[in-house]
Amino acid sequence: MAQLYTGNTEIIALRHGYSGRSLLAQSLTAHAPWRALPTQVASVKHALAPYCYRCPLKMTYPDCGVACANDVKELINTTTTGKVAGILAEPIQGVGGFITPPDEYFNIVADIIHEHGGIFISDEVQTGFGRTGKTWGIQHSGVEPDMITVAKGIANGMPLAAVVTTKDIADTLQKNTISTLVVTQLVLQLQMLL
Known part of the structure; x- marks a missing residue:
């Protein structure tokens, strides 16, 4: 959807x-124990995680000025065309070690992504539906994402996922060929309605 909407x-x-086990999800996943295959999607790039406890830049927060957020800009400037479809990020990285970013991290990153033509996508599979004390984990940073992805908690363990987004982004689907993002069993769909 991000690619259709932005044209990038x-x-x-x-x-x-960690994003899952499908081919695209494996390419988005940047944590070796959870990757069965090498990246198959060349258009995916990985920025430094906001991992203050084990800072990849060997800096200390807050003196670092949240340098890891600026790595996103550096990554875009050096490894992409300069225009991105978006960033997909977990508000708290669960599988990666329960990495909680500095409060201002996602504000900086969202601004950088928007500046380069992309959208901010919050992966709320593990942090959504009140698991962090707010409905969405990203709410702790004050960022309003352009898109939210959810699964698991939305259906109490049943195989169901959803995308929550703006009307403008959703309207992109009406103009293009994608008709569904997740196909579930009819029985499950009926259960969700009851």
């Missing part, structure tokens, strides 16, 4: 992130 193809994900 490159997607940024964070190191230590």
